[in-house]
Amino acid sequence: MGKMVSPEACSLVQSQAGPSRHYGTVEDERQGQETESDAQGSNAVTTNLTCQDCVIVSCIFAALLALNCVTIGFGLPALARKRAAYGNLTVPASSSPLRQFKSYVVVSDVNYCAPIGANVIAKGGSAVDAAIATLLCNGAVHPHAMGIGGGVIFTIYNHTTKTAFIIDGRETAPIGSELFPKDRLSTGALSIAVPGELSAYEKAHSLFGRMPWKQLVQPTIDLCRKGFPVTKELANALANKRNEISSNANLRLAYFNKEKRRIFVEGEIMTCSELAASLELIRDEKAAAFYGGSLGKQLISDLTRQGARLRLMDLFAYKAELREALRKDLLQANVTLYSPPLPGNGAILSLILSILDGYRFSAKNISDVRSASKMFHNIIESLKVGYIAKANLGDQTFLKNQTMLDYIMSTKFAEQIRHSIYNVTHSSECYRVPFDYPPKEERGISHTIVLTSNGDAVAATSSINKKFGSLILSPRTGILLNSHMADFSVEVYGSNAVASGKRPMSSMVPAIFVDIDGTPRLVLGGSGGNRITAGQAQVAIQNLYLGKNVKQAVDAPRLHYEPVHDKVFHEEQFPGVLVDKLCFRGYQVAEDHEPSAINAVSMNSAGIFANLDFRKLGSVAGL
Template structure:
């Protein structure tokens, strides 16, 4: 069980805090104040699912209980990004012991895969049933609950079952995904069945009521049967029938053999007294740690935002840190299959970060070979993130994914599950990219192997009033390959640059993944900074769509501040 220890809080709301009713959906910069709470908070990219988590906490559930219930809800409201057909990474912090852990429920490659399964293509495959990895989502929920949950298992499923059966309003994020995925949703029968509104004879739009009856039945089965008799239960029978119907290579033995892993988090220090906790490889949490280590040595402070010249200087250094970090990302893979110990040790080392920082020249950027990339790795795709802090100070940071929008583009007719396409996250072995880089052998496909993932659910802890560790920040992101630079920028603003969590998340973002060799800035980004970056040799481009979405909970001065990214229309909740 996660322990129960109280968070010290004040008795009045601080000046910049505003109480807002649950369910308000923000799609633009309209709210000037942060949302804050006295005891607990849940931040997801759907207001309804944040409220589900809040109610679980009010019913004496803990952070793990709330996370599972909210993730089940998100499987309905965010089916383009996550669900039972995918997998997740979860970072946990126990307030009473001060200990942390990571639950790895990422997908694995089926036993029948071979490195030449998809031929000599640069992508592992085109979208379809051969992309499906062995899903870990359900077993991951079960593992987390059995070891760390408090409420009865079936209790956590009640909100999602009711939503699936009686309907729920289509949220902004799903509405936008349906618009963007119109061609797929209108041509694939298994998806059209659920995303086509028979009353309007059009694809579902925002706030129209959607039902998911088959998925609701599957949730009822999981709630009642659990996973103890998975091998002979109804869930296994239905999953295998669905997978066989669509031509997947995932077998019954793959589902039985799948193991949820519990790991020690990657840890680095920040700003003197803070510890940043995130998952080890095949997560890119170590890339996030490396960026933060480089930036930490620059001693960032609010003065770095005080003038155009200071901002240009700071943004340039940050972009260079991104580039060095993404060069190292290209050598990562599943630590249970490849030896990445030395690389991880370097990327979490302050000394190594010092050496890389000395290579950053303040007057100019450089061509990509300067950053010494070894290989290239594929671009990953969308996810959904959830942050939870309970009334006892325990925290969960969880990121879940089915990879590309609507996964492999196929839904099981019996289970209602939309299946992942995470085999596309492996690196194809036979190609050299246009920059002359060889493929990342550490991320080649093997049976049972987990693909490289940019998901980096993080928790930042610092010394509490009584000297024991206490949560400072619970944070994570959706956004595929740009997750780590988006997180690093928001964390740096909140920890070092004097911005509250709403200001940090709302601020215009910029990305650099080393390749392609360009700084991508959100539309509206500071024009003076862009001009200054160009003078230092940076190539820039303007982004008119959302690349990353961040959910975070910030604990300051005895208050809990929660923020869901306006870019996906989410909203936090708490009490």
């Protein structure tokens, strides 16, 4: 593993190797002999050129020479520009602006939704109130990414008490799911896990909310009734699932333009009347309407008709959990990282940054090619260890090997890994971290950030797993269900194996970095499946260590390590010279066509700063 150089990516290596030798076939040899004979025959013919012929030949030669000079004249500057771009370590700024605020900000990767959250704060609501109102909107506008049929993880920081908490609304496996056919858990009716979204909203509101519940739900009801323009992202997601939606009557009910008899396209007004009616029940009865109430009964009835094994008792039994946030002190950056424990991916983000913290990165590490190459090599090896370690983890309530988790989180383990990283890539065996199963992808994800000037912060990531989740929609409730049963391992006895009531491992890692005085310095979260953790780690490195502002940190092209095939993916904007340097270090590399999208908010004495990732965009609002 990890010793081959990718010929597709190492363009410079190929060009330096010179032209390849061609070994012809017998037919090629025969044609060559015939050509040679023709040439010898032609040499025997005497050619007489007139003065007029000489003039014509001279003119042609002069024209060709002039054309060649023009080509070189235009070509050399282009070649020079290409060579300069190849070795340029400076990242061009994206079109996504750096936004500055004084009092508060709400960031959503969904259009239209951040203003709803900002309006909640303007009316006296808390940061958690704003997050809940924004998330409800996110689920209505981008149903392919999240919704009340999925799950969510909140990381909440209270500046007054200097404490951080996690609300774990991750889905759970239904009762008896150990008996489900493992090959049918990836999509469809059996892929549905017990939704935790609404339970988490209600728990977060009961602990940290100020505004009446009804006022958090009503804006999204109004949006669903009135309708909203279909965003570019939703239109693309619908187009990608055109066949599945067209062949499913329930999905057509929600995502077909009835007048034009096709899926909605960008800019068309989409309404959600069934979902609006469900939200009205939730507005009046809170989460109880869903977890065993009238709404839950309608939902289960619809799902049973479509082959799901989710039962009313599963909804009754579900409870979102209040947990203590994982804490990791990053001494060189003078910050403390708060992130979600298992089944969230906070332990892995903490491990990766703990390894990298010891390198004492600074702006000097991106000042020249040699230093940058070494830094990104260290980042990749740290990602490698983190992603491999994740394969051994699962729901902490069910985890049998707690000692292993404690060791992964320890400073000693981070130091051991750091001392094991040399100048070339290593196989996973070199780090003595076993690799049990391929990580799963979560592409249906949305993230929301809220930060206020008094230092209260919320990072919330929500998901239905794949885009459009299970592709099972309840026609009477308008609720699209998740496919998070696919996030369990197929291994029968693994840490992430299926068990009734168990939460599957997740790539979600809403993170808050706090200064030594207890003030939030950086709040991160994003979408992109397994790429989320790698993306957040690199944005944190750019901001906390290399001195970039949040826009520059988010704009910077990123790398991702994929453990199944031991391959490194780089974004198109990643400097070509560094790609080739990675090849020389032994990495297999390829261009990344589905990068993560990481949103970031920072705070310092000058104010609050926010940036939407240009890779996805969304909405920002504040004061």
